[in-house]
Amino acid sequence: MPLTDEERKRLEQLERELSLEDPEFAQKLRRGLVVGPSVPGLWDLVLLVTGILILLAGVAMQFILVGVIGFLLMGAGAYRLSGQPQPSKALRR
Template identity: 45%
Template sequence: MPLSEYEQRVLEQMERALTSDDPRLANTLQSTGRRSVLRYVLAGVGVVVGLLLLVIGVASPNTLVGVIGFVLMFAGVVFAVAAPRRKSGPAGVVDGDGNVNAPKGGARKRRSSGPGGWSGFLTRLEERWDRRRDEGR
């Protein structure tokens, strides 16, 4: 059963509000999540070759072959399970027309986590809290 015009407009307004409030969440929800079959084939080949090398390494006096086989198996499983990297564009706010605007205050600066990674994380949380509180006024 198709949606009425009113329901379609309300749905579009909800989508715009979600995209405006949290662009990363909206992008994650819009992605299909399908992975390439080639990715799984390569991972499977890596696991099988790694298993063969592991068995050969256990049967032979050279243990380095077994270690290499184990590492190859582990890498194949991680490659199959891990999400592929995406190119991320600038994070911004989407206005009512669906246009992306740059974040307020210019470009965001990335901080290196370094030794004070936890304090940097807390600082970012505080900044986000302040921005949300200021937008609510």
């Protein structure tokens, strides 16, 4: 959805203010190099491994509900791990 003229002017004003206050951070935003957590997929990996262990426990104990919960956790962890982080394009021109 395109920005209105007023929104565009406000965004440009915010960009200028950011560049004056913290030029290094503003440059990182323009290049899309804003870094998140140091180990971005750690909790996703823990979720995947926990899901596998719960799935195996459910199968070994022959509890279908436990196996299904493990499968869902495993699937959620795998799905989150498969997502590739995209660079920030907020201030890129």
